[in-house]
Amino acid sequence: MEYPPLRDYGLIGNDDSCALISRHGSIDWCCFPHLESSSVFARVLDAERGGHFAVSPAADYESNHRYLDRTNILETTFETADGQATVTDFMPLCNGGEPDGDRFQQAIYRCLECDRGRVELQIEFEPRFDYARTEPALERTDDGVMATGDGERLHLATDAPFARALEVTTSTTAAGTISLEAGQRCWCWVQYGGREPASAVDREYVLDETKRYWREWVGRRDGAPTTIPERWHEMVVRSELLLKLLIHHETGSIPAAATTSIPEAIGSDRTWDYRYNWIRDAKFTIQSLHDTGHKQEAREYFEWFSDIARTDPASITPVYGLHGESGDELEERTLEHLTGYRETGPVRIGNAAGPQQQLDIYGTIVQAVYETIQFDPATTITADEWGAIRDIVDYVCDHWNERDAGIWEFRNERRHFLHSKLLCWVALDRGIALAVENDLEAPLDAWRGDRDAVRETIETRGFSETAGSFVQHFKTETAIDATALLIPIYEFLPPEDERVQATIDTVLEQLATDDGLVVRFINSDIRRDEEKAFFLCSFWLVDALVLSNRLDRAREYFEHLLEHAIPLGLYSEKVDPKTGQLLGNFPQAFSHLGLINSATYLTRALECDGDVAPADFDPENVETLFRRGDSPEI
Structure with missing residues (x-):
């Protein structure tokens, strides 16, 4: 067969x-x-x-x-x-x-x-x-x-x-x-x-x-979602349905995908079990559920990761089972008797990412808490919850300058990854915002001092004049990584900053195809260049282009991405830009979260018919996906 x-x-x-x-x-x-x-x-x-x-x-x-x-x-x-x-x-x-x-x-x-x-x-x-x-x-x-x-x-x-x-x-x-x-x-x-x-x-x-x-x-939305242009609406609804199908009813957790071991490339040994919930998905999930009006599911997911946050920060792991299992309980094993999809093994069950140190998870948690409160004013922070958040921010103060495995979970490699430092800054910045905006007790002077230190480190060690871009980690001048597109989205720097615009231009030149498919990274000393495009990174590019007021290109790339879905409207993790072959575990929640968020971004920026930008368009009027407070005290 x-x-x-x-x-x-x-x-x-x-x-x-x-x-x-x-x-x-x-x-x-x-x-x-x-x-x-x-x-x-x-x-x-x-x-x-x-x-x-x-x-x-x-x-x-x-x-x-x-x-x-x-x-x-x-x-x-x-x-x-x-x-x-x-x-x-x-x-x-x-x-x-x-x-x-x-x-x-x-x-x-x-x-x-x-x-x-x-x-x-x-x-x-x-x-x-x-x-x-x-x-x-x-x-x-x-x-x-x-x-x-x-x-x-x-x-x-x-x-x-x-x-x-x-x-x-x-x-x-x-x-x-x-x-x-x-x-x-x-x-x-x-x-x-x-x-x-x-x-x-x-x-x-x-x-x-x-x-x-x-x-x-689908029709039971708690509050009116943003009006999506008609030609995008069906794809957004299909993405909503896919996410709801994956949400586990007992815990509210959401697996990254429905399968295990579908390879990232035919013949590659990069075959992983994605039937678990990655903490880093929380911020994207909260955003997409609220933007589509599904506040009940957003609350349940919030409660799930809030329970996780109420533990010793050192014991919080990057990935959890759908019933809360973590660490050694997710032991990765290889099934030698199965040949794998298209005879591309190994077939793995469990995931070895559980014990890794990934510093970005702390920013994800604090951002998701902040995001939930911004979306749902009825949500309040209890004393117990604030104690847990404060412990997380304190932990980041003590550990932000350490090496970790990074968002792409490089095995046996620890570096000062730009994305990890960015999310450490997010943890401090949103932690300060939560304290100030909700009149909560916190060591604000210490947090602000560490936030400034993280910012200075990213700006001085994370940008390469040689590459003309923010880079993957601090010890490289040439490794370009799509995660740098998140810098304006997290409001670390404004979109018009010369370094942000240079980074977007470098991504367009080195990571993207002519029609906007984006690979995760190139020129890295950790692993050889990526050749298959990563759907989520491609949606990040759309978002960064919207904030940069490059709306024609953003819309063009978004609509091209829609063409890469299967006829049923589903996405895998990756796509071969040359052949259109879908790769990676399927269907992939990350890809559908990216689609919903990009559709929301574009809809905010464009007139309702989705064809032209309003005459008074200003990127500052487009609410970024990951909101932060604008109080002068922050």
Whole structure:
């Protein structure tokens, strides 16, 4: 079997887990009971061993897929010489009254319907528990097949008239053919953990309720979001839906992506497990949730990282499991028996970034707290919360001048990274703002002194006259890094500063393609030049151009970025600028956060139709993504 390109996949899910489904009707990735649990289908990581659950015509066919409007329900349409059939895939959401609580959500429903003519649909069911380390035993049941192994169970069932079509063809595989004529439909479903509750529910009702849930969520905005130009609106809504699908209902945490080990480049060993929450995502997440009007989710996410902040700052780690696991609990392991996507291994589970020192996380936390209060005046800082924030700022005062692993998590390398120093400055600056604006007790003189010291260090050691740009770390004159685009966005320097404009020009010349795709860095002494463009960095460039009043180019680049989404509106982490091939874990939350934030920036800067800049445009009138106080005392 050939590996489908990432652009051929759609994602369904609920707030517990997700499943990747190819345009050929195959579920090639799914983990139960949670997103970060071990897989039951993993063909995306090994075409032969990984396991899958496929439904497709027995005859030659053409196929395409789409999401039902304003939902995460996927429709795949198959066209054959004799007819047309549609497979509707979704995972149910527990919305208050369903039986068995969380187990209700540990299911996938597939509705097979013949639209015209006659179509024979083949079913292939090859579950492989625990990342295909366990081959389950399969047994026939009255309504389908039960897979069991190593304490796990997965039940496949169909409507009664079609159940006999399923046969156990080998000890680990079941298959069958279902013939449908125009107007006929058949339900198939899998339930993790046994037969119930999926076998006892009304599937038509569950489908209708799932549609209603997603559509009501999109429409349930707490406050009016910024008006997005119509031609961008659909992509923003799809990004909202993707983020909601990833948000874990128990904790409010958001994983970086739905998958593990999709390589950053075919043939590269840069394959990581992204099914965890990175603290640095907090500031982008808070911004995008508020800008799309989803204040409840923003509050829940705020509460999640606020709990993390109320610990010893030295014990705060860059990455956490969706249930709060950290450090050694996220031990990284390699699955030697899987070949990897397109035979590009290693396949990794867990993530070794947990124990790294990354100083940027402290600025992220303080910024996200400040941001939340700016967005939601009803949010107040308790004495306990302020004590935790004050401890974090004090920690930054003591440690800002240390080396760390940086935002790109270079393994076995510690440098004075510009981005890390910038976020240390953010921690001090927003900490001061919180104290002053909320009349909170703090050692302001000491904090201001350290803030000034960080600023001086960045300005004297972080800018290279040779490169004409802010650089990646303090010991280089040539390494250009896209994180320097964040300097005006964090309001460290104003957009019109000559060094900021020179940095943007250098990024355009050295990191960006002619149509605005941006690689993360070049000329670094740490790792060879990047060749694949990073979507989030490309959106950062749009934001920096908006603040620089280069609106025509910003809009041009943004609309080009929209063209790189798959037809379903989803993004991976990276793209090959030469071929358009998507790479990296998929779908990637960071990319969709960047899209929402850039759409918001452009909308603030342009007139409502998105075509021209207002005659009185001034970058100072465009609220930066990461707001800071403007009190003269700060």
